[in-house]
Amino acid sequence: MAFNKRVKIKTLLEQSPIGESVTIMGWVRTRRSNKNVSFIALNDGSIITNYQVVADPNQISEEILKKCATGACLKISGTVVESQGSGQTSELHANSIEVLGEADPEKYPLQPKKHSLEFLREIAHLRMRTNTFGAVFRVRHALAFAVHQYFNDKGFFYIHTPIITASDAEGAGETFKVTTLDIGNPPKTEDGSVDFKQDFFEREANLTVSGQLEGELAALALSEIYTFGPTFRAENSNTTRHLAEFWMIEPEMAFYDAEDNADLAEDFLKYLINYALNNCQEDLKFLENRLLDEEKSKPADQRSEMGLIEKLKFVAENDFVRITYTEAIDILKRSKPNQKKKFQYLIEEWGADLQSEHERYLVEKHFKKPVILTDYPKEIKSFYMRQNEDGKTVAAMDILFPGIGEIVGGSQREERMDLLVRRMEELGIPTDEMWWFLDTRRFGSTPHAGFGLGFERMVQFVTGMGNIRDVIAFPRTPGNAEF
Ligand code: ATP
Ligand code: MN
DSSP: OOSOOOOOHHHHHHHOOTTOEEEEEEEEEEEEEOSSOEEEEEEOSSSSSOEEEEEOTTTSOHHHHHHOOTTOEEEEEEEEEEOSSSSOSEEEEEEEEEEEEOOOTTTOSOOSSOOOHHHHHHTTTTGGGSHHHHHHHHHHHHHHHHHHHHHHHTTOEEOOOOSEESOOTTOOSOOOEEOOSOTTSOOBOTTSSBOGGGSTTSSOEEEOSOSHHHHHHHHHHHSEEEEEEEEEOOOOOOSSSOOSEEEEEEEEEETOOHHHHHHHHHHHHHHHHHHHHHHOHHHHHHHHHHHHHHHTTSOGGGSOSSOHHHHHHHHHHSOOEEEEHHHHHHHHHHSHHHHTTOSSSOOOSTTOOOOHHHHHIIIIIIIOSOEEEEEEEGGGSOTTBOBOTTSSEEEEEEEEETTTEEEEEEEEBOOOHHHHHHHHHHHTOOTTTTHHHHHHHHSSOOOEEEEEEEHHHHHHHHHTOSOGGGSSSSOOBTTBOOO
Protein backbone atom coordinates (compact mmCIF):
# COMPACT_ATOMS: atom_id res chain seq x y z
CA MET A 1 0.00 0.00 0.00
CA ALA A 2 1.18 3.50 -0.77
CA PHE A 3 2.60 5.27 2.23
CA ASN A 4 0.87 8.59 1.72
CA LYS A 5 -2.70 7.58 2.49
CA ARG A 6 -3.18 10.56 4.74
CA VAL A 7 -5.54 13.44 4.92
CA LYS A 8 -4.09 16.94 5.23
CA ILE A 9 -5.07 18.77 8.39
CA LYS A 10 -6.40 21.66 6.29
CA THR A 11 -8.82 19.27 4.60
CA LEU A 12 -9.74 17.61 7.86
CA LEU A 13 -10.62 20.95 9.42
CA GLU A 14 -12.67 21.98 6.40
CA GLN A 15 -14.61 18.74 6.19
CA SER A 16 -14.73 17.40 9.77
CA PRO A 17 -15.87 13.92 8.67
CA ILE A 18 -17.30 12.87 12.05
CA GLY A 19 -17.21 9.11 12.57
CA GLU A 20 -14.72 8.34 9.81
CA SER A 21 -11.36 6.64 10.19
CA VAL A 22 -8.47 8.76 8.90
CA THR A 23 -4.71 8.90 9.00
CA ILE A 24 -2.83 12.15 9.53
CA MET A 25 0.89 12.84 9.58
CA GLY A 26 2.76 15.78 10.98
CA TRP A 27 4.97 17.22 13.68
CA VAL A 28 4.11 17.52 17.35
CA ARG A 29 3.79 21.11 18.45
CA THR A 30 2.76 20.40 22.04
CA ARG A 31 1.73 17.48 24.19
CA ARG A 32 -0.19 17.61 27.43
CA SER A 33 -0.74 14.50 29.46
CA ASN A 34 -2.47 13.46 32.60
CA LYS A 35 -3.05 10.01 34.06
CA ASN A 36 -6.01 9.28 31.84
CA VAL A 37 -5.21 10.81 28.52
CA SER A 38 -2.69 12.64 26.32
CA PHE A 39 -3.50 15.56 24.05
CA ILE A 40 -1.21 15.98 21.08
CA ALA A 41 -1.33 19.12 18.92
CA LEU A 42 -0.17 18.06 15.48
CA ASN A 43 0.79 20.38 12.63
CA ASP A 44 1.52 19.31 9.05
CA GLY A 45 2.12 22.76 7.56
CA SER A 46 -0.98 22.67 5.37
CA ILE A 47 -2.63 25.27 7.60
CA ILE A 48 -1.65 27.30 10.64
CA THR A 49 -4.08 25.46 12.94
CA ASN A 50 -2.85 22.43 14.88
CA TYR A 51 -5.09 19.40 14.96
CA GLN A 52 -5.91 17.97 18.35
CA VAL A 53 -5.32 14.26 18.82
CA VAL A 54 -6.55 12.48 21.91
CA ALA A 55 -4.51 9.42 22.89
CA ASP A 56 -5.78 7.00 25.49
CA PRO A 57 -3.01 5.12 27.34
CA ASN A 58 -5.18 1.99 27.22
CA GLN A 59 -4.83 2.07 23.45
CA ILE A 60 -1.41 3.62 22.85
CA SER A 61 1.53 2.20 24.75
CA GLU A 62 3.39 4.33 27.21
CA GLU A 63 6.58 3.71 25.26
CA ILE A 64 5.11 5.31 22.14
CA LEU A 65 3.48 8.16 24.04
CA LYS A 66 6.82 9.05 25.56
CA LYS A 67 8.22 9.57 22.10
CA CYS A 68 5.43 11.95 21.04
CA ALA A 69 7.40 14.95 22.25
CA THR A 70 7.54 18.41 20.66
CA GLY A 71 9.21 18.16 17.25
CA ALA A 72 8.63 14.43 16.71
CA CYS A 73 7.03 13.37 13.45
CA LEU A 74 4.02 11.08 13.79
CA LYS A 75 1.65 9.04 11.71
CA ILE A 76 -1.65 8.78 13.55
CA SER A 77 -4.69 6.76 12.58
CA GLY A 78 -7.94 7.14 14.41
CA THR A 79 -11.57 8.16 14.39
CA VAL A 80 -12.78 11.71 13.86
CA VAL A 81 -15.06 12.75 16.71
CA GLU A 82 -16.81 15.94 17.63
CA SER A 83 -14.51 18.15 19.63
CA GLN A 84 -15.16 18.56 23.34
CA GLY A 85 -12.96 21.60 23.65
CA SER A 86 -13.53 25.01 22.16
CA GLY A 87 -12.43 26.39 18.81
CA GLN A 88 -12.12 23.32 16.70
CA THR A 89 -15.12 21.36 15.45
CA SER A 90 -13.46 17.94 15.43
CA GLU A 91 -10.56 16.01 16.88
CA LEU A 92 -8.98 12.64 16.36
CA HIS A 93 -9.19 9.72 18.76
CA ALA A 94 -6.01 7.79 18.08
CA ASN A 95 -6.19 4.06 17.43
CA SER A 96 -2.55 3.77 16.49
CA ILE A 97 0.47 6.06 16.50
CA GLU A 98 3.62 5.36 14.54
CA VAL A 99 6.64 7.48 15.38
CA LEU A 100 8.16 8.37 12.01
CA GLY A 101 10.94 10.49 13.46
CA GLU A 102 11.81 11.09 17.07
CA ALA A 103 12.98 14.45 18.43
CA ASP A 104 14.95 14.43 21.64
CA PRO A 105 13.23 17.04 23.82
CA GLU A 106 16.56 17.79 25.50
CA LYS A 107 18.13 18.76 22.20
CA TYR A 108 15.31 20.00 19.94
CA PRO A 109 15.90 23.75 19.59
CA LEU A 110 12.28 24.74 19.01
CA GLN A 111 10.33 24.67 22.22
CA PRO A 112 6.68 25.58 22.62
CA LYS A 113 7.55 29.07 23.80
CA LYS A 114 8.30 32.33 22.08
CA HIS A 115 11.64 32.48 20.36
CA SER A 116 13.02 35.75 19.02
CA LEU A 117 13.18 36.26 15.26
CA GLU A 118 16.93 36.72 15.60
CA PHE A 119 17.31 33.32 17.26
CA LEU A 120 15.09 31.70 14.66
CA ARG A 121 17.26 33.14 11.87
CA GLU A 122 20.14 31.10 13.28
CA ILE A 123 18.06 27.95 12.96
CA ALA A 124 16.51 28.79 9.60
CA HIS A 125 16.56 25.07 8.77
CA LEU A 126 13.91 24.53 11.44
CA ARG A 127 12.12 27.87 11.67
CA MET A 128 9.49 26.94 9.09
CA ARG A 129 8.07 24.67 11.78
CA THR A 130 6.92 27.71 13.74
CA ASN A 131 3.54 29.40 13.33
CA THR A 132 5.13 32.65 12.19
CA PHE A 133 7.28 31.17 9.46
CA GLY A 134 4.65 28.69 8.37
CA ALA A 135 2.33 31.66 7.86
CA VAL A 136 4.97 33.74 6.08
CA PHE A 137 5.86 31.00 3.63
CA ARG A 138 2.27 30.10 2.85
CA VAL A 139 1.56 33.77 2.12
CA ARG A 140 4.75 34.00 0.05
CA HIS A 141 3.59 31.05 -1.99
CA ALA A 142 0.15 32.59 -2.51
CA LEU A 143 1.70 35.85 -3.71
CA ALA A 144 4.03 34.05 -6.14
CA PHE A 145 1.09 32.13 -7.51
CA ALA A 146 -0.93 35.35 -7.81
CA VAL A 147 1.87 36.97 -9.83
CA HIS A 148 1.56 34.29 -12.49
CA GLN A 149 -2.23 34.32 -12.30
CA TYR A 150 -2.36 38.06 -12.83
CA PHE A 151 -0.10 38.18 -15.84
CA ASN A 152 -1.44 35.01 -17.40
CA ASP A 153 -4.98 36.39 -17.19
CA LYS A 154 -3.79 39.54 -18.96
CA GLY A 155 -2.05 37.64 -21.75
CA PHE A 156 1.51 38.41 -20.67
CA PHE A 157 4.17 35.77 -21.38
CA TYR A 158 6.58 34.54 -18.72
CA ILE A 159 10.16 34.89 -20.00
CA HIS A 160 13.11 33.25 -18.28
CA THR A 161 15.94 35.72 -18.63
CA PRO A 162 19.52 34.57 -18.01
CA ILE A 163 20.94 34.39 -14.51
CA ILE A 164 24.51 34.57 -15.79
CA THR A 165 25.18 37.64 -17.90
CA ALA A 166 28.16 39.41 -19.34
CA SER A 167 26.91 42.96 -19.05
CA ASP A 168 26.56 45.19 -16.05
CA ALA A 169 25.23 48.04 -18.14
CA GLU A 170 22.33 48.55 -15.75
CA GLY A 171 24.77 49.81 -13.19
CA ALA A 172 22.33 48.66 -10.52
CA GLY A 173 25.10 47.91 -8.08
CA GLU A 174 28.01 45.62 -7.47
CA THR A 175 27.85 42.23 -9.15
CA PHE A 176 28.98 38.78 -8.14
CA LYS A 177 31.56 37.40 -10.56
CA VAL A 178 31.06 34.03 -12.20
CA THR A 179 34.26 32.25 -13.10
CA THR A 180 35.85 28.81 -13.33
CA LEU A 181 39.37 30.22 -13.21
CA ASP A 182 41.62 29.17 -10.35
CA ILE A 183 41.20 32.28 -8.23
CA GLY A 184 44.44 31.61 -6.37
CA ASN A 185 46.37 31.52 -9.60
CA PRO A 186 44.46 32.96 -12.55
CA PRO A 187 45.99 33.18 -16.03
CA LYS A 188 47.31 36.64 -16.78
CA THR A 189 47.60 38.72 -19.91
CA GLU A 190 50.84 40.46 -20.84
CA ASP A 191 49.90 43.56 -18.92
CA GLY A 192 49.31 41.52 -15.77
CA SER A 193 45.54 41.62 -15.61
CA VAL A 194 43.43 38.46 -15.37
CA ASP A 195 43.01 36.83 -18.77
CA PHE A 196 39.27 36.23 -18.99
CA LYS A 197 39.72 34.97 -22.55
CA GLN A 198 40.70 31.72 -20.84
CA ASP A 199 37.65 31.71 -18.60
CA PHE A 200 34.56 29.55 -19.18
CA PHE A 201 32.66 32.17 -21.18
CA GLU A 202 35.85 33.60 -22.70
CA ARG A 203 34.93 36.91 -21.10
CA GLU A 204 34.04 38.33 -17.72
CA ALA A 205 30.67 37.17 -16.46
CA ASN A 206 28.51 37.89 -13.45
CA LEU A 207 25.20 37.06 -11.83
CA THR A 208 22.37 39.20 -13.13
CA VAL A 209 21.21 42.30 -11.25
CA SER A 210 18.01 42.54 -13.31
CA GLY A 211 16.33 40.82 -16.23
CA GLN A 212 15.13 44.10 -17.70
CA LEU A 213 17.37 44.50 -20.71
CA GLU A 214 16.59 41.00 -21.96
CA GLY A 215 12.96 41.59 -20.99
CA GLU A 216 12.89 44.58 -23.35
CA LEU A 217 14.09 42.38 -26.19
CA ALA A 218 11.22 39.99 -25.53
CA ALA A 219 8.62 42.77 -25.20
CA LEU A 220 9.61 44.09 -28.61
CA ALA A 221 8.51 40.76 -30.05
CA LEU A 222 5.77 39.35 -27.80
CA SER A 223 4.31 42.76 -26.76
CA GLU A 224 3.71 42.00 -23.10
CA ILE A 225 6.02 39.86 -21.04
CA TYR A 226 7.20 39.46 -17.46
CA THR A 227 10.13 37.86 -15.73
CA PHE A 228 10.13 36.46 -12.21
CA GLY A 229 13.54 35.29 -11.20
CA PRO A 230 16.42 35.63 -8.78
CA THR A 231 18.64 38.70 -8.92
CA PHE A 232 21.94 39.28 -7.18
CA ARG A 233 23.54 42.39 -5.80
CA ALA A 234 26.84 42.44 -3.99
CA GLU A 235 26.24 45.79 -2.32
CA ASN A 236 27.21 45.86 1.30
CA SER A 237 23.80 47.10 2.46
CA ASN A 238 23.08 45.73 5.88
CA THR A 239 19.52 46.98 6.08
CA THR A 240 16.15 45.41 6.79
CA ARG A 241 15.24 45.91 3.09
CA HIS A 242 18.25 44.51 1.22
CA LEU A 243 19.31 40.99 0.35
CA ALA A 244 22.27 39.91 -1.76
CA GLU A 245 19.96 37.41 -3.48
CA PHE A 246 16.35 38.40 -4.01
CA TRP A 247 13.51 37.72 -6.41
CA MET A 248 12.22 40.31 -8.79
CA ILE A 249 9.15 40.52 -11.01
CA GLU A 250 9.77 42.61 -14.10
CA PRO A 251 6.95 43.18 -16.56
CA GLU A 252 7.90 44.90 -19.80
CA MET A 253 5.32 46.13 -22.28
CA ALA A 254 5.47 47.40 -25.83
CA PHE A 255 3.03 50.23 -26.66
CA TYR A 256 2.93 51.51 -23.04
CA ASP A 257 3.83 55.02 -21.95
CA ALA A 258 4.71 56.18 -18.45
CA GLU A 259 1.09 56.56 -17.41
CA ASP A 260 0.11 53.12 -18.74
CA ASN A 261 3.06 51.76 -16.79
CA ALA A 262 1.95 53.38 -13.52
CA ASP A 263 -1.63 52.20 -14.06
CA LEU A 264 -0.48 48.62 -14.53
CA ALA A 265 1.81 48.72 -11.50
CA GLU A 266 -0.93 50.09 -9.24
CA ASP A 267 -3.45 47.56 -10.47
CA PHE A 268 -0.95 44.72 -10.07
CA LEU A 269 0.00 45.63 -6.51
CA LYS A 270 -3.65 45.89 -5.51
CA TYR A 271 -4.39 42.55 -7.12
CA LEU A 272 -1.63 40.87 -5.12
CA ILE A 273 -2.90 42.37 -1.87
CA ASN A 274 -6.48 41.34 -2.60
CA TYR A 275 -5.33 37.86 -3.52
CA ALA A 276 -3.67 37.48 -0.13
CA LEU A 277 -6.69 38.96 1.68
CA ASN A 278 -8.98 36.47 -0.05
CA ASN A 279 -6.77 33.39 0.15
CA CYS A 280 -4.67 33.71 3.29
CA GLN A 281 -7.17 34.80 5.92
CA GLU A 282 -6.01 32.57 8.80
CA ASP A 283 -2.35 33.32 8.21
CA LEU A 284 -2.93 37.06 7.93
CA LYS A 285 -5.00 37.06 11.09
CA PHE A 286 -2.16 35.32 12.90
CA LEU A 287 0.44 37.70 11.43
CA GLU A 288 -1.70 40.69 12.41
CA ASN A 289 -1.73 39.54 16.04
CA ARG A 290 1.98 38.79 15.93
CA LEU A 291 2.65 42.34 14.74
CA LEU A 292 0.38 43.82 17.38
CA ASP A 293 2.27 41.88 20.00
CA GLU A 294 5.64 42.97 18.63
CA GLU A 295 4.56 46.60 18.60
CA LYS A 296 3.58 46.52 22.26
CA SER A 297 7.23 46.93 23.08
CA LYS A 298 7.46 50.11 21.00
CA PRO A 299 6.64 53.63 22.21
CA ALA A 300 3.03 54.50 21.39
CA ASP A 301 3.89 57.05 18.70
CA GLN A 302 5.89 54.47 16.74
CA ARG A 303 3.13 51.90 16.57
CA SER A 304 1.10 51.44 13.40
CA GLU A 305 -2.14 53.34 13.25
CA MET A 306 -3.82 50.43 11.53
CA GLY A 307 -3.74 46.71 12.04
CA LEU A 308 -2.20 44.62 9.28
CA ILE A 309 -5.43 43.61 7.59
CA GLU A 310 -6.94 47.08 7.83
CA LYS A 311 -3.77 48.50 6.28
CA LEU A 312 -3.85 46.00 3.42
CA LYS A 313 -7.49 46.80 2.72
CA PHE A 314 -6.74 50.51 2.86
CA VAL A 315 -3.98 50.22 0.26
CA ALA A 316 -6.06 47.95 -1.96
CA GLU A 317 -9.07 50.26 -1.88
CA ASN A 318 -7.56 53.71 -2.29
CA ASP A 319 -5.88 55.45 -5.20
CA PHE A 320 -2.13 55.81 -4.90
CA VAL A 321 -0.89 59.42 -4.85
CA ARG A 322 0.94 60.40 -8.03
CA ILE A 323 3.38 63.29 -7.88
CA THR A 324 6.53 64.31 -9.68
CA TYR A 325 9.96 64.34 -8.13
CA THR A 326 9.91 68.14 -8.40
CA GLU A 327 6.70 68.35 -6.36
CA ALA A 328 8.15 65.93 -3.82
CA ILE A 329 11.24 68.08 -3.40
CA ASP A 330 9.04 71.10 -2.69
CA ILE A 331 7.11 69.20 -0.04
CA LEU A 332 10.29 67.87 1.53
CA LYS A 333 11.99 71.26 1.55
CA ARG A 334 9.07 72.78 3.44
CA SER A 335 8.67 69.77 5.75
CA LYS A 336 9.19 70.01 9.51
CA PRO A 337 12.04 67.50 9.70
CA ASN A 338 13.88 69.41 6.98
CA GLN A 339 13.27 72.84 8.56
CA LYS A 340 14.25 71.54 11.98
CA LYS A 341 17.24 69.70 10.53
CA LYS A 342 15.93 66.36 11.69
CA PHE A 343 16.69 64.56 8.41
CA GLN A 344 20.10 63.01 8.28
CA TYR A 345 20.35 64.22 4.68
CA LEU A 346 18.80 67.67 4.38
CA ILE A 347 17.00 68.50 1.17
CA GLU A 348 18.56 71.68 -0.08
CA GLU A 349 18.16 71.72 -3.80
CA TRP A 350 16.51 70.12 -6.77
CA GLY A 351 18.56 67.19 -8.00
CA ALA A 352 19.22 65.56 -4.64
CA ASP A 353 18.72 61.80 -4.52
CA LEU A 354 15.94 60.80 -2.16
CA GLN A 355 16.99 58.76 0.86
CA SER A 356 14.79 56.28 2.58
CA GLU A 357 14.01 58.82 5.35
CA HIS A 358 12.56 61.17 2.71
CA GLU A 359 10.57 58.46 1.00
CA ARG A 360 9.14 57.37 4.31
CA TYR A 361 8.27 60.92 5.30
CA LEU A 362 6.26 61.36 2.09
CA VAL A 363 4.43 58.06 2.45
CA GLU A 364 4.01 57.69 6.19
CA LYS A 365 3.72 61.27 7.42
CA HIS A 366 2.67 63.51 4.56
CA PHE A 367 0.32 61.51 2.34
CA LYS A 368 -0.27 58.42 4.51
CA LYS A 369 -0.76 56.45 1.30
CA PRO A 370 1.38 54.71 -1.30
CA VAL A 371 3.02 57.26 -3.57
CA ILE A 372 4.06 56.97 -7.20
CA LEU A 373 6.92 59.39 -7.73
CA THR A 374 7.67 60.24 -11.34
CA ASP A 375 9.98 62.29 -13.53
CA TYR A 376 13.27 62.16 -11.65
CA PRO A 377 16.38 64.12 -12.65
CA LYS A 378 18.18 62.15 -15.32
CA GLU A 379 21.45 62.31 -13.36
CA ILE A 380 20.16 60.02 -10.63
CA LYS A 381 18.51 57.47 -12.91
CA SER A 382 19.61 54.87 -15.46
CA PHE A 383 20.65 55.52 -19.03
CA TYR A 384 17.74 53.67 -20.62
CA MET A 385 14.99 55.85 -19.14
CA ARG A 386 13.07 58.03 -21.59
CA GLN A 387 14.21 61.65 -21.65
CA ASN A 388 11.49 64.19 -21.03
CA GLU A 389 10.95 67.37 -23.07
CA ASP A 390 12.44 69.57 -20.32
CA GLY A 391 15.90 68.11 -20.97
CA LYS A 392 16.39 67.62 -17.22
CA THR A 393 14.17 64.75 -16.19
CA VAL A 394 13.39 61.21 -17.32
CA ALA A 395 10.12 59.24 -17.33
CA ALA A 396 11.06 57.24 -14.25
CA MET A 397 8.63 55.99 -11.64
CA ASP A 398 9.28 54.70 -8.14
CA ILE A 399 6.46 53.38 -6.00
CA LEU A 400 6.86 53.97 -2.29
CA PHE A 401 4.99 51.94 0.31
CA PRO A 402 4.40 52.63 4.00
CA GLY A 403 6.90 50.83 6.21
CA ILE A 404 8.90 49.70 3.19
CA GLY A 405 9.97 52.69 1.12
CA GLU A 406 10.72 51.84 -2.50
CA ILE A 407 8.91 48.71 -3.55
CA VAL A 408 8.83 49.27 -7.34
CA GLY A 409 11.26 51.00 -9.67
CA GLY A 410 10.44 51.46 -13.32
CA SER A 411 10.24 53.78 -16.29
CA GLN A 412 9.20 54.37 -19.83
CA ARG A 413 12.25 53.36 -21.85
CA GLU A 414 14.11 55.55 -24.33
CA GLU A 415 13.00 54.19 -27.68
CA ARG A 416 14.70 56.86 -29.80
CA MET A 417 18.02 55.59 -31.09
CA ASP A 418 19.81 58.93 -31.34
CA LEU A 419 18.85 60.09 -27.86
CA LEU A 420 19.70 56.71 -26.33
CA VAL A 421 23.14 56.57 -27.93
CA ARG A 422 23.91 60.13 -26.92
CA ARG A 423 23.00 59.40 -23.30
CA MET A 424 25.10 56.23 -23.27
CA GLU A 425 28.06 58.14 -24.61
CA GLU A 426 27.61 60.86 -21.98
CA LEU A 427 27.73 58.18 -19.30
CA GLY A 428 30.59 56.23 -20.86
CA ILE A 429 28.54 53.10 -21.49
CA PRO A 430 30.13 51.13 -24.34
CA THR A 431 27.63 51.15 -27.20
CA ASP A 432 29.50 48.43 -29.11
CA GLU A 433 29.07 45.90 -26.29
CA MET A 434 25.39 46.79 -26.19
CA TRP A 435 24.86 46.22 -29.92
CA TRP A 436 22.08 43.73 -29.29
CA PHE A 437 20.18 46.14 -27.04
CA LEU A 438 20.53 48.97 -29.55
CA ASP A 439 19.33 46.71 -32.37
CA THR A 440 15.80 46.86 -30.93
CA ARG A 441 15.92 50.64 -31.42
CA ARG A 442 17.48 50.25 -34.84
CA PHE A 443 14.81 47.83 -36.06
CA GLY A 444 11.13 48.36 -35.33
CA SER A 445 11.49 50.47 -32.20
CA THR A 446 8.37 51.58 -30.36
CA PRO A 447 7.39 53.26 -27.10
CA HIS A 448 7.61 50.73 -24.31
CA ALA A 449 7.82 50.65 -20.53
CA GLY A 450 8.29 48.37 -17.57
CA PHE A 451 9.07 48.10 -13.89
CA GLY A 452 10.62 45.86 -11.28
CA LEU A 453 8.86 44.76 -8.11
CA GLY A 454 11.09 43.39 -5.37
CA PHE A 455 9.21 40.27 -4.39
CA GLU A 456 10.53 40.07 -0.81
CA ARG A 457 9.60 43.70 -0.14
CA MET A 458 6.08 42.85 -1.28
CA VAL A 459 6.00 39.81 1.00
CA GLN A 460 7.23 42.04 3.82
CA PHE A 461 4.43 44.49 3.22
CA VAL A 462 1.72 41.84 3.12
CA THR A 463 2.98 39.85 6.12
CA GLY A 464 4.03 42.84 8.21
CA MET A 465 7.45 41.30 8.83
CA GLY A 466 9.95 44.04 9.66
CA ASN A 467 13.09 42.34 8.39
CA ILE A 468 13.53 41.09 4.84
CA ARG A 469 15.59 38.17 6.18
CA ASP A 470 12.36 36.78 7.61
CA VAL A 471 10.43 36.51 4.34
CA ILE A 472 12.88 34.41 2.31
CA ALA A 473 13.65 30.86 3.35
CA PHE A 474 17.43 31.11 3.44
CA PRO A 475 18.57 34.74 3.26
CA ARG A 476 21.86 35.69 1.68
CA THR A 477 23.31 38.87 3.17
CA PRO A 478 26.85 40.15 3.73
CA GLY A 479 28.66 37.54 5.79
CA ASN A 480 25.81 35.07 5.72
CA ALA A 481 25.27 32.16 3.35
CA GLU A 482 24.52 29.38 5.84
CA PHE A 483 22.08 26.64 4.85
P1 ATP B 1 17.11 50.59 -3.27
O1 ATP B 1 17.25 52.03 -3.61
O2 ATP B 1 16.02 50.30 -2.26
O3 ATP B 1 18.40 49.89 -2.94
P2 ATP B 1 17.16 50.13 -6.09
O4 ATP B 1 16.72 51.47 -6.57
O5 ATP B 1 18.59 49.77 -6.13
O6 ATP B 1 16.60 49.88 -4.61
P3 ATP B 1 15.99 48.81 -8.37
O7 ATP B 1 17.26 48.61 -9.11
O8 ATP B 1 15.09 49.89 -8.83
O9 ATP B 1 16.32 49.00 -6.81
O10 ATP B 1 15.22 47.41 -8.25
C1 ATP B 1 13.83 47.28 -8.36
C2 ATP B 1 13.20 46.79 -7.07
O11 ATP B 1 13.89 45.65 -6.56
C3 ATP B 1 13.26 47.79 -5.94
O12 ATP B 1 12.20 48.70 -6.06
C4 ATP B 1 13.12 46.91 -4.72
O13 ATP B 1 11.77 46.54 -4.51
C5 ATP B 1 13.86 45.66 -5.13
N1 ATP B 1 15.24 45.61 -4.62
C6 ATP B 1 16.31 46.31 -5.07
N2 ATP B 1 17.42 45.98 -4.41
C7 ATP B 1 17.07 45.02 -3.53
C8 ATP B 1 17.79 44.26 -2.56
N3 ATP B 1 19.12 44.39 -2.40
N4 ATP B 1 17.11 43.34 -1.83
C9 ATP B 1 15.77 43.19 -2.00
N5 ATP B 1 15.04 43.88 -2.90
C10 ATP B 1 15.67 44.79 -3.65
MN1 MN C 1 15.02 51.86 -7.87
